[in-house]
Amino acid sequence: MASRIAIVRGVPDTFCDALSMVHPLVPVDLEVARLQHETYVEVLAGLVKEVIRLPADNKYPDCPFIEDTAVVIGNRALITHPGATSRQGEEVVIREALTQLGLDISEVECPGTIDGGDVLYASGMLFVGKSRRTNAAGIEFLQKAFPDVKVHIIRVLDGLHLKSVISEIAPQTLAVEDSVAAAAMFDEIQEQTNGHFKIVKTDGAGAANTVLVGDTVICSATLGLPADLEAHFKQHAKHVIPVNISEFHKVDGGLTCLSLLIER
Template sequence: MFKNTVVKIPSESYVSGLTTSDLGKPILEKALVQHQAYIEALIKCGTEVTVLSSNIEFPDSTFVEDTAVLTPRFAVISNPGALSRNGEIHEMETVIKSYYETIYYIQAPGTLDGGDILQIEDHFYIGISARTNLDGAEQLKRILESQGYKGTIVHLEKVFHLKTGITYLGDQTIVVAGEFIDHPDFNSYQKIIVPPEEEYAANCIRVNDYVIIPAGFPVTKQRINEAGYETIELEMSEFRKQDGGLSCLSLRF
């Protein structure tokens, strides 16, 4: 059950942020409308939303998930793998200190993005990606295991972040796409399989009584509904252009 969420408004510099996509330049005005709808969805899900002001210095800072890993008892401040994003953690540290007394830190040369961390109950899966290196992953694994959690390091082959292709909905059920459909680390879970043409929809988020999904992916929506989950659809076009998904836009705890 999530009580709190933290989001950050996209700044004027957002349109110049990092991306590997070829979907065109985002339209800021449209992104702001979509972001407001995201906030309203989090409120509908029953969370108290902390909305941070935009920061033109960090174009990608609306993707707050990458700055931290949060558990019920402690927080871990990450060390983002993109140098241009590293300073985002300092502003987020102040926010997190208002909620947590126990805080750990990923230290250089280790790098870690929160988008590479998937929690399934007491088990954390840590993706090795272009943004999270083995040093950072091993640091987080040690921290988690010292606190009684399990940690598994997963080497990614194609996806940008681990949570680009997999989501945990609760009840031992995962939404999976691409390389994770038959991945041995996830074979013990019930799977909702995303078809290849809808892979973007694998990044959805369960927030209390709802699963928030990107709009425009009817097969995935139907499969999630048929599994017994109520969905909220949100337009995500302007965040998809910058490699962003639904999970990227908030910290949930």
């Protein structure tokens, strides 16, 4: 616990204009989003030594999704160049915050693009989704930033990010959405790691996106996900905390998107 820091960013007045692959049938409720965000931050505060809160910026509706702006492993950080043009610039305040923490920083440069939501660090390995937001040039910068870590490139066949459908819930154990595309991505991971991981399948969009902090998993409690999701995860994780982020799901957001976790 003493080595863990979480960085989060507030919900701007413009959050209802955040990017979405499919326009939500029910509009985002800004005040509910802020309450849900605060609950998530409170949960993190009980699991880490320090939570650093960065202010929202109305210029960037997607700015609460701070995960996409950097990849951090130990004392190294890669500042990303987000794949969506409207999000380019969000990374500036993140660079400042990580610099103040004394991290060794490198940056993605054009024409490279990469979103942190496409980068999964598990079992000492990096898995990066080649997606509509992360390109080959961006992946090269990731490999250069972490030369001592094996990087596995996974094709994102559907959806937004790799971690939209796959995340780590315990050592050598991945939560994987029960869909054809997610299964194919997991198969690629297994092929490249000689079957290193166990699989925990989840039903419902967003259910496989979880945050692992120590031996605690934060999972989605959003209406519409299986009622037994918490019990399902408890078969594999020591502690499970469900959090409702319904307003963030409306704009393609998941739990991992809402924080940048640093373990030093």
